[in-house]
Amino acid sequence: MGLLGLDLTSWGLVVTFILLLLYFVGSRGHNFFSKRNVPYLRPLPILGNMGALVxxxxxxxxxxxxxxxxxxxxxxxxxxxxxxxxxxxxDPETIKQITVKDFDHFIDRSLPFPVDSEPLFMKSLIGLKGDKWKNMRSTLSPAFTSSKMKNMFLLVDECGHQLSQYLHDVLKKEGSFIMISMIKGFIKTTA
Incomplete structure (x- = not known):
């Protein structure tokens, strides 16, 4: 008599059944892309393609x-x-189509991290959902017309040239510098 009144054969059947159940539940939906003729990486049960990350x-x-x-x-x-x-x-054209032209159709995106882990990020267009997303998009859209973006590029480009000159001067004078503080300063002046 084995554990819980089951002999070794019965335990083997129970374990086999549980493993098969885990396999089928873990593989459910893995034919999603093959049904749509989309090339895809063959996933592992339960982990999908996240095994290397996990x-x-x-x-x-x-x-x-x-x-x-x-x-x-x-x-x-x-x-x-x-x-x-x-x-x-x-494909760059497909990315442009989705992120620029069809962006208003992608309101509620899933995020790769918990919602409450990044409070500042959750107030951006990528983090917002539903009506909050629509309101923020309608508020921000007028600020990002092509003419305003071209003008903004000129400002960022000028800041980049100033930073480059500053780094060149510091390097000549001191021989080295701390890059992290330089990057933070650049981001503060251009953001």
């Missing part, structure tokens, strides 16, 4: 880079964040 073999940036390399011949590809299908855009 086990810290890759950073998020390295994962994005490997996805781009995998799909760069295609306009669009697919991956799985655990069981959730995620489209990967590689």
């Amino acid at each position: 086990f810290r073999r890759k950073s998020f940036g390295e994962l994005l880079e490997s996805l781009y390399i995998e799909f760069k011949r295609h306009k669009i590809g697919g991956m799985f964040r655990f069981n959730q299908p995620i489209y990967v855009l590689c």
